[in-house]
Amino acid sequence: MKPPAETKLETVELHEDEHIVPRGSARSTWHVKVKDAWVRAPDVPGARVTQLDPAPGSVWRRRIELELAAGTALLLTESSPLFTYKTPLAHLQHGPAAERRVRRLPHHVGKGGRVQSD
Numbered sequence: 001m002k003p004p005a006e007t008k009l010e011t012v013e014l015h016e017d018e019h020i021v022p023r024g025s026a027r028s029t030w031h032v033k034v035k036d037a038w039v040r041a042p043d044v045p046g047a048r049v050t051q052l053d054p055a056p057g058s059v060w061r062r063r064i065e066l067e068l069a070a071g072t073a074l075l076l077t078e079s080s081p082l083f084t085y086k087t088p089l090a091h092l093q094h095g096p097a098a099e100r101r102v103r104r105l106p107h108h109v110g111k112g113g114r115v116q117s118d
Contacts, residue, residue, distance in 0.1 A: 010111070026080035028078050068113075070111055081099075082099040
């Protein structure tokens with residue numbers, strides 16, 4: 001991702017994690033719009049990834065530092081277990097539900113590298 005030479009780059013800090021919740025784990029990940037594709041933030045060229053000590057109840061945590069132009073589109077994806085009630089017979093016939101609730105929240109890079117929701 002090479003912005004025009006006159007574009008000022010902002011230092012952006014993003015945090016991803018996975019932590020324990022009832023019925024499983026919840027995960028938060030970031031994607032960056034690069035040309036016409038969404039790229040996972042740790043995979044963006046030039047990304048600096050730091051593994052952080054997990055807090056109690058956390059599986060893992062990491063900080064991602066990127067140099068991005070103001071206005072760059074970001075996407076926060078939050079995934080968590082979805083509880084669906086099943087009768088005992090349905091549970092035995094189909095097994096436990098492994099469904100997940102996924103929320104995709106659009107953001108962008110603001111001035112000073114602040115992440116702002118759309």
